[in-house]
Amino acid sequence: MINAAHGGNDLGLDIRLDLSANLNPMGMPESVRAAVVASADCWERYPDPMCRELREKLAEKLGEDMEKIVCGNGADDLIYRIASALKPRRALICAPTFAEYGKALRENGCELREHILRENENFCLTERILGELSRVDMAVICTPNNPTGITVPRELMERIAAECEKNGTYLLADESFIGFTGRKRELTALNLPGSHVIVLRSFTKLYAMAGLRLGYAVCGSTDTAEKIAAAGQYWSVSAPAQAAGIAALDEADYVRRTVSLIAEERKYLSSELSALGCRVYPSEADYILFRSIPELGEKLLCDGILVRSCKDYSGLDGSFFRTAVGLHDDNEALVCAVRRCLDG
Template sequence: MINAAHGGNDLGLDVRLDLSANLNPMGMPESVRAAALASADCWERYPDPLCRELRKKLSEKTGADMENIVCGNGADDLIYRAASALKPHSALICAPTFGEYGKALRENGCKVREHILRESEDFALTERILGELSGADMAVICTPNNPTGMTVPPELMAEIAAECEKNGTYLLVDESFIGFTGREKELTALNCMGSHVIVLRSFTKIFAMAGLRLGYAVCGSADTSGKLAAAGQYWSVSAPAQAAGIAALGEEDYVRKTVEFIAEERDCLSRELTALGVRVYPSETDYILFRSIPQLGEKLLGDGILIRSCGDYSGLDGSFFRTAVGLHEDNEALICAVRRCLDG
């Protein structure tokens, strides 16, 4: 076994290049790092459990009422809060998608059904899902989806939200990677908010804040946000994470440069992998799903490069892999290594 349940070198493997975790290759903005360090004077006190200043800034950014926003220890924390607080009896999730949705729901006694994304459709979410929403207490949509990198068209998202609202179904939309698309305002489910919609966002990916841990949920009602807030631990967001988040919200130029960089490098990486005979699936974010020989992950690890094997994703097998879009030299190193592995 060459990787843990998620991307990132959690097992302490001897690697020279880790492309298994989908973090911004440009690194944490200096203003964010400085803000976290400058908060040291208050580390001896408990952090604000309500994240009031951060939530005020998020309200200004999203246009949502401050009382409808809940901050957490990463988006992952808020996934578990939603499952615990709302306690759906039945839920619909996609496959393949991020494994923590099903895990969190099942741990709270929920019966989980899967909507299968088809390889013949490049794993895109289509209108087929509309016929499967009935009977679910919660539906979970990830856009861009992990590990496929595909977004949900705004028109389809609006239809899904309307159907969920009609049925009284909670719609949990994870937008942790939407900042990389450059189309956040067009694609976001915030455009079709109803009382049962919950939109998750993460600072972890776009601002490379994996060690600080920060995410937030925008809920369609104060009642829902109150339930999520009550379900989590009281001091869920540390003082440095709150300070870093406030600083990150002002980094619009950094996000713009990231979007441009990722788009260029993603297209180049996709072309190069395709030229090697690898089946590459379309992506709109900072990672690529592709298909190759099942031994590729082990061979690359032997070369000191770690990518994400996707065999543990429902609907995929050991021939599927996900790689982050890295710096140009890192992407070139990956291409050279894949070429050696396939030639050998």
């Protein structure tokens, strides 16, 4: 049985290669690991519930007001806190996209509407969404989208933000994977005019900190930030996670090397999977969406390799799979395994 809830080997399957979770294949930076260990002396005390030092450094790096930044126990935690704090009556999400948006919103009594991304457009978000924004209180856009890896051009995001501001609609732009693109300035929703924009980012993916859990939201107004900060648990970010985040923000060279590695290996993996007859969709993230025979996931699992089945994503069926972009040896191992599965 393949875990279809999320990526990662949550079921304790006997595998040799896990490509179902989209974490930086370079692993956690040594400076981050050292900062976590060095923080041990303060583990007996409660962590700073306001994450002051981390937020100050984020504000400096991003050129944002510290009072508009909220930190959380991963981006997932912030998704639920945003839904709980703002309680939109109707929300628009894309399909396919990350399932936790819908789950968090439904749990807070929100009516969901789906904007369908079309396969014949490579699942790209287009201006068609503009006509749907006036009928909702919140629009959630993931860029790069999960599981497609498709980014939203800045020009379109500006038009979406302007429409949302005009209608008093919150725009939640989830940029958890934007660090892998190398094009943050051209793509980000940060600094868009208006008070209703919320930009969500994660340390978890880019810095391989899945076990520590750390994310942050940059809000268009201090009022929105205060509402989100007041929702959820008080001590949401542990002391080790805060120390890790502070150290990670200085890892500019690590990020540059990551972007270069991912770009090269994503190109290799896309080319090889296409050559094997898989339908590969364009991506700018550290993962690739592709289409093959529905049995491929189970066959790969028998070979000790776990990829993400996308059959639980709205709009996709059992023939869609998402694989992380790993180190070259891992990508090569996946290609060889897919070849064996399709030849057999």
